Amino acid sequence: MQVSHTPAAVSAAFDDPNLIAHAGLVPVMRLAERCGLPRLVTEKVKLTGVTNGAGAAADAKVTSIVAGMVAGADSIDDLDVLRHGAMPTMFGGIRAPSTLGTFLRAFTHGHALQLHAVHRRFLGALAAHTPLLPGADQMAFIDVDSTHKRVYGRTKQGAEYGRFKGIRTLHPLLATICTPQSRPVIAGVRMRRGKAADSRGAPKFVSEALATAAEAGCTGTRILRADSQFSNAGVIAACRRAGAHFSITAGMNPSIKRAILAIPDQAWRQITYPTAVPDPETGELISDAEVAEIPAYTAFASRKKTERVTARLIVRRVRDLAKPTAVVGAQGELFPLWRYHPFFTDNPAPTLQAEREHRHHAVIEQVIADSKASALAHLPSAHFHANAAWLTLWAMAYNLLRATGALTSAFHAKATTATLRAHLIHVPARLARSARRITLHLPHNWRWQHAWTHLFDTVHAPPEPG
Numbered sequence: 001m002q003v004s005h006t007p008a009a010v011s012a013a014f015d016d017p018n019l020i021a022h023a024g025l026v027p028v029m030r031l032a033e034r035c036g037l038p039r040l041v042t043e044k045v046k047l048t049g050v051t052n053g054a055g056a057a058a059d060a061k062v063t064s065i066v067a068g069m070v071a072g073a074d075s076i077d078d079l080d081v082l083r084h085g086a087m088p089t090m091f092g093g094i095r096a097p098s099t100l101g102t103f104l105r106a107f108t109h110g111h112a113l114q115l116h117a118v119h120r121r122f123l124g125a126l127a128a129h130t131p132l133l134p135g136a137d138q139m140a141f142i143d144v145d146s147t148h149k150r151v152y153g154r155t156k157q158g159a160e161y162g163r164f165k166g167i168r169t170l171h172p173l174l175a176t177i178c179t180p181q182s183r184p185v186i187a188g189v190r191m192r193r194g195k196a197a198d199s200r201g202a203p204k205f206v207s208e209a210l211a212t213a214a215e216a217g218c219t220g221t222r223i224l225r226a227d228s229q230f231s232n233a234g235v236i237a238a239c240r241r242a243g244a245h246f247s248i249t250a251g252m253n254p255s256i257k258r259a260i261l262a263i264p265d266q267a268w269r270q271i272t273y274p275t276a277v278p279d280p281e282t283g284e285l286i287s288d289a290e291v292a293e294i295p296a297y298t299a300f301a302s303r304k305k306t307e308r309v310t311a312r313l314i315v316r317r318v319r320d321l322a323k324p325t326a327v328v329g330a331q332g333e334l335f336p337l338w339r340y341h342p343f344f345t346d347n348p349a350p351t352l353q354a355e356r357e358h359r360h361h362a363v364i365e366q367v368i369a370d371s372k373a374s375a376l377a378h379l380p381s382a383h384f385h386a387n388a389a390w391l392t393l394w395a396m397a398y399n400l401l402r403a404t405g406a407l408t409s410a411f412h413a414k415a416t417t418a419t420l421r422a423h424l425i426h427v428p429a430r431l432a433r434s435a436r437r438i439t440l441h442l443p444h445n446w447r448w449q450h451a452w453t454h455l456f457d458t459v460h461a462p463p464e465p466g
Contacts, residue, residue, distance in 0.1 A: 016430075019085040022071045023429035023440055024421075024452070026090060028404050029067055030459045035125035035403075037396070038063055040118045047106050054106035060093035061103045062118075062393065067091075069397035072421055074377040076101045086431040090438070104386035112388045116188070119396050120212050123185065126403040127216040131413070135179040140218035141357070142187060142209050142244070143364040144226045146173045146198045149372065149379055157384035160194030169194040170379055172391055173201070175209035176364050177216060183414050184367055185402050186395040187212040191388035203234035210242040223247055223347055225361035231344065233300045233307045247345040247358045250313065255301065259294055260315055260340055267292045268317070271352055289318045293351045299344055311346040314355055370398070370417055408455045423448040424455065 003010070032038075038059040045062070047055025068079035079097045088094060095103075107115075126132055133140065148169040151159045159168040171192045176184035187209040192200065206224060213222055222244040226235065228251040239246040250256055268290040297313035320337040347354040375394035379387040398417065405412035405420050412420060429440040446452070 017085060018089075018431045020087050020090060020429050020431065021084060022081070022425055023427045023442060024425035025067055025071060026440065027452075027456045027459045028070055028400060028425065029063065029091065031126075031129070031404060031407070032063065032066065032400055034459060034463070035122060035129050037066070037118075037122055040121050040125075044118045044121075045111065045114045047103075047111055049108075050106045052102065052106070054102045057093065057095075058103070061095050061100055062115075064093065064095045065100055065104075065390075065393050066397045066400065069375045069394055070401055070421075071425055072374065074375050075380045076104070089431060101381070101386075104381055104389050105383050107383075107385040107389045109385060109388075112191075112385055112392065115389055115392045119186075119392050119399075120188070120208075120215065122396055123187070123212060123399050124215040124217075126185075126399055130403040130407045132182070132185060132399075132403050132406050133177060133179050133217060134181045136177075136216065136218045136220065138179075138220040140177055140179050140213055140220065140222050141360070142206075142213050142218075142222060142224045143176045143178070143184065143361050144174070144202070144206060144209065144224065144230055145361075145364045145368070146171060146192075146229070147368045147371075148194070149376060151379055153382065155382045156379070156387075157382060158191070158193040158387075162195040170387065171196050172376075173198075173205060174364065174367065175205065175212075176367050177209075177213050177218065178363060182406075183402060184363055185216075185399045186367065187216070189391050189395045191384065191391050198229035199232055199235070202230050202232070203238045206230075206235050206238040207242060210239070210244050214242075221245065223357065225358060227361070231299075233303060233309065236299075236309050237307070245346050245348070246311075247343060247347050247354070247361070249358075249361075250299075250342040250344045252340065252342070256297075256313070256342055259297055259313060260342065263292045263294065263315065269352070271316075271355070289316050291316050291351060291355050297344070309344075311344060312354070313342055313344055314351060314358070315340055315342045316355055317341070366416075367398070374398075374417065404455065407458055409451045412451060424452055427452065 041059040041062045045058045047058060064082060065079060068082055071081055073079050073081055076097050079100055082094050083096070148163060148171055150167055150169050158170055161167065162169050162171060171194050173190040173192060175187040177187045178184035188205060190201065190205060210222060210224065224239050224244055225247045228249040231248045231250055235248065236246050269292065271289055271291055292315050294313040296310055298308055298310045300308050317338040317340045320339045343358050345354060345358065347357065349357065371394060375397065380390060381387050401417050401420050404424065405415055408424060412423065427442055427446065429442045432439045432441060
């Protein structure tokens, strides 16, 4: 492909007031309105105690930030992407980045909790209005994990040296919900200091995530999945209080090592992965492993009886390719070396199915990667609670995009958010006004025009009778 005219015959001018670059925001923000986002913000978010007017029109400010994140903004300055061309004609209440920054810096811990309540109820409304979590009435998985986000500048509150030597980070905690048929959505987020322990506040966070899952329609079997940093009696007690199952990676402590060594050789069952998976320690691809189960293993045996838990200990072992094998001449390997990966669970599924479902916990890493490639590429403020609010607003924008994809087509229901933006959001349009009506003129022969039109028509149809 090449330019069809000579340089002298081509010119450019930013002078058309009837164009918008992100026409996909029209159906997306209509969906947000139908699910009650502005109303929820008005009801829940009350920025009391501020004297600079930052708390005024909180609904307009929250929806402006969410819309900017949907369009791909990853900093406060990027929110200016909403103020171009005919955007003020198509949308009301767009706020300037400076106004939105002042709004975020007015947040306290209590205000951040108010925003969490909005996020929780907004997710429930999205699940009720769209096929966001198909099969949630049968089975749902709630995954919990934490991540470190590197930050720069010594004035950023909460940034500390934690797990990574010489790197200052903040330490968000995330919980996601998915079903066997759906991509994950975000059930809850919490911003924490860089050196906060992974499990700090985990029991309460797990309780809230499980309650959010129930509000989002997860009325069937619920299984909480987490790695070994969350293997504690409080997390398991929270699961049992909520009527949920747990599947948590176990650390290789002396008790578990003794239990694994007591497993007879004939108890190991060969499994083959449909696709090779990377070894978590060596990075090498493996496609074969062996699995065994200890039906009744008692964890936390040193604690009082009411806190001890007896459940299944399922162990997966793979060949240890990182260590040199013992060989004599051409004889080859004298004995195999294994690496063990145990997890503690009360999942009632058969052993191999329970092991496969536990490994799928890694799906939460997709959400973490998405966050760092979009709104969490930066944590834009020096104020800790402003960054906490930014994190929660990103969770709302992420869930809104996932609901948009679920409403559009089967393909877009499982597409990445980058694909959703490319296909549905970043569509230019020209506004034409006639007889008090606005018509969006979009590019002819747009590859995804039928999917976009289906989304647009669905969210603008009259609501179904209650």
